[in-house]
Amino acid sequence: MANTPYPQSYYAASANPVPERPALQDDVATDVCVIGAGYTGLSSALFLLENGFRVTVLEAAKVGFGASGRNGGQIVNSYSRDIDVIERSVAPKQAQLLGQMAFEGSRIIRERVAQYNIQCDLKDGGVFAAITKKQMGHLESQKRLWERFGHTQLELLDERRIREVVGCDQYVGGMLDMSGGHIHPLNLALGEAAAVESLGGTIYEQSPAVRIERGANPVVHTPQGKVRAKFIIVAGNAYLGNLVPELSAKSMPCGTQVITTEPLGDALAKSLLPQDYCVEDCNYLLDYYRLSGDKRLIFGGGVVYGARDPANIEAIIRPKMLKAFPQLKDVKIDYAWTGNFLLTLSRLPQVGRLGDNIYYSQGCSGHGVTYTHLAGKVLAEALRGQAERFDAFADLPHYPFPGGQLLRTPFSALGAWYYTLRDKLGV
Structure with a gap:
């Protein structure tokens, strides 16, 4: 067997x-x-x-x-x-x-x-990081929405404040959810x-x-x-x-990729995520990252529609990690893997x-x-x-997905391309 x-x-x-x-x-x-x-x-x-x-x-x-x-x-x-x-x-x-x-x-x-x-x-605290002013406006609306349903453990982060929780200069602001975590x-x-x-x-x-x-x-x-x-x-x-x-x-398996660095040591790890919160950005195809218990950076992102395993996961995700944290250019990647989630x-x-x-x-x-x-x-x-x-x-x-099982993958990829372009243009 x-x-x-x-x-x-x-x-x-x-x-x-x-x-x-x-x-x-x-x-x-x-x-x-x-x-x-x-x-x-x-x-x-x-x-x-x-x-x-x-x-x-x-x-x-x-x-x-x-x-x-x-x-x-x-x-x-x-x-x-x-x-x-x-x-x-x-x-x-x-x-x-x-x-x-x-x-x-x-x-x-x-x-x-x-x-x-x-x-x-288990660690408390999750950050939604806004790359554009439009995304920041969405987070402000999201905070009001969630508070309407009694969820109040939220803090909007301006450009100065998000620098205190994420050592990355590409964000204009964000929202901290203390009932989130990792x-x-x-x-x-x-x-x-x-x-x-x-x-x-x-x-x-x-x-x-x-x-x-x-x-x-x-x-x-x-x-x-x-x-x-x-x-x-x-x-x-x-x-x-x-x-x-x-x-x-009425569903489609999709793959997402994750890499994990070698242990970074306390000082470098703290410079990236001083409060040890996890982070995800607000793009349609978002990047997400956090520290492990032994101070590695776990960084994921990307979607492969139809759940094929990419030939080189590190080549897909490492550039995303270095865009956020260029100071990790000489850091070794110890693990890289893919996993499937089910999309509707x-x-x-x-x-x-x-x-x-x-x-x-x-x-x-x-x-x-x-x-x-x-x-x-x-x-x-x-x-x-x-x-x-x-x-x-x-x-x-x-x-059901348009085009049935034969065309659901290219149609979904096309839709993702459209929203990714919107993210890049800030519209």
Whole structure:
């Protein structure tokens, strides 16, 4: 049987020790079978276990193998399209519910870290950095919007103030969100998996779901076993493949790239990010960066539509890093990797139910660290019969990509080129 290891990332190299988890080689029964041991699946499993459900998690590779263990590690509130966009497309009550939930994921992460003593280098504080005056105006509007929904841990940064938190001269200002922050993302997933097991949940690794037998008593088949369940939660996101054809029609895997420097030492690291906040800029195809626990700079950006692996990741991302921090020109890059996220046309997550007992959440569109933790709670609520918040997501409109699967990649790349040009022109 194939054994899929973690990619050669900084996160995998610095992961906390974990037990070997077996592949499923039997016929087991459970209340809920969760497909995917990333944040969505692990968060769902935890909330369900805490409410008395028996839970079995199937993971095709290893816990946190996909986006959950490869992302930039930034805790960013709201969704990939903000609440004002949602307000323009749905009824007021639905918009109010979604707005109230937009800041819950970051709280759930901190609650999990505290409750289960997860060692994941959690740091508070995230900066949105404006490159143009237009972007700064957007941040001013965003602050008013978020405060309207009770989110008040925000500070606008003028040109002088942002220099105090980011050692980079390309920003005209920014916004600091103290409920944002950053973590070692793989260690967060591993800690959540240990919490699942501490509550009696079972996780099988190297156990891809190859077929779902639908019906009143659904069965999930793996190469060497099967899980009989009352409910199924599909949480594969960009790594689901074509297991559920209905879910692949309105989404597209995309790749993003990350590099990690050698350790910088305290003085150099502090000169880049004096308060140890994480940063993302406000461009459509944004750059994001932060310091690791051992004082490396983790820098990511770029999007490859269709999720191809670039031949030379460092050649794509290093110039972006040097544009922000030219003083790192002689610094060695120790790790470079890519990971996939799942894009939807609306840039909003897709949540729903197939039949009476198969639930799903997918399509975080590059904004998944906080949303996936909220999604787990919302899915668990729905299985318990409390569907108001689930329905608020499930009722969002979603559309297929223009041109179908054949043309979705070039059309999306063309759209990204247009918005990138607008960013460069400042219009």
